[in-house]
């Protein structure tokens with residue numbers, strides 16, 4: 001139960017989720033096929049078929065099905081590192097001691113694989129128009145660290161980055177792009193699918209994604225040698241010999257044919273999921289009209305997102321006082337104003353799941369000592385991101401004013417309407 005603005009809102013009997021799996025039936029058929037044919041391992045028809053389907057959809061020449069998006073990103077880092085810096089010594093990563101530029105406002109899995117390979121992430125501030133990597137800040141970063149050769153960019157919440165601008169900067173500095181399209185499967189930039197722009201790219205089939213295998217991911221590339229390497233590395237780097245023969249370090253990263261069965265069924269429904277997600281975004285946009293908030297920015301003239309998560313951001317002058325430390329948040333309610341903490345608590349009290357914006361990586365305790373580059377040059381983490389004269393840290397500004405709304409495609413219109421009313425009551 002939530003009381004606000006002299007109104008009471010009943011809690012939903014069944015939880016309204018941020019983004020939960022939506023199954024259709026075909027998934028079970030393909031899983032059953034794996035079971036009945038006894039391909040209950042990391043080999044089988046489901047794997048072959050989804051690799052074919054994804055290359056057909058995204059347009060890269062090769063797709064390698066892996067255990068997760070994170071493992072795909074890990075092997076992408078290893079590929080890029082070995083290509084640029086050669087084979088590492090035993091016990092060292094392929095990026096040992098090398099700086100890599102990465103999106104800052106993203107999920108940690110974009111960044112951690114840099115560290116798995118011994119690299120040093122340098123965080124690039126966020127662009128206000130896309131909520132993705134800022135090309136101006138990226139250019140600035142190359143002025144400060146001209147030796148950098150790898151840039152990892154995520155398309156947050158399913159909205160493509162400014163790919164032309166970012167690619168132009170990378171080309172100018174001879175850097176390789178790795179695209180983290182984990183959240184943006186099906187989104188297009190100037191008519192071309194995300195996941196097809198970088199040299200090595202990744203998608204994810206994690207349980208909360210636009211289509212899911214319960215887990216799973218893929219590495220995408222046009223480079224045949226790279227695809228072959230990933231197939232080998234992901235199956236323990238076995239050589240063609242009668243016994244277990246190893247010339248390289250191996251990983252157990254290949255996708256299971258059972259998981260691939262779920263993915264195979266889900267891929268049939270990607271377009272339908274995107275249509276439903278878009279409807280949710282548009283209904284929020286309409287329903288929240290008149291409030292001092294905006295939805296996450298989308299410009300369909302350039303890029304068509306997959307609308308994975310709908311988010312809102314509160315206008316600066318309508319933000320009530322809110323403070324967050326490394327574990328808790330507090331706010332002071334004010335008439336006509338609100339904040340992410342108040343809205344998230346209100347939604348939770350009616351059994352609806354929202355989430356704070358992904359907290360920028362440069363503000364994470366683990367990465368607090370890493371470099372962070374803004375439009376203005378070398379930045380530092382600030383809790384008060386908005387200072388006189390402009391925003392000093394776009395990521396923290398969006399984090400302090402924004403939140404992710406329930407975006408589950410099984411949410412009914414009535415449920416969504418109640419969520420909207422609860423948000424309205426927070427500003428009462």
Ligand SMILES: Cc1ncc(COP(=O)(O)O)c(C=O)c1O
Pocket residue numbers: 067068069070071106107109110154180182183203204205206215216217
């Ligand atoms: C931006 C981003 N990158 C990478 C990942 C990692 O994918 P996975 O969970 O499949 O390892 C996720 C999601 O989990 C993500 O949201």
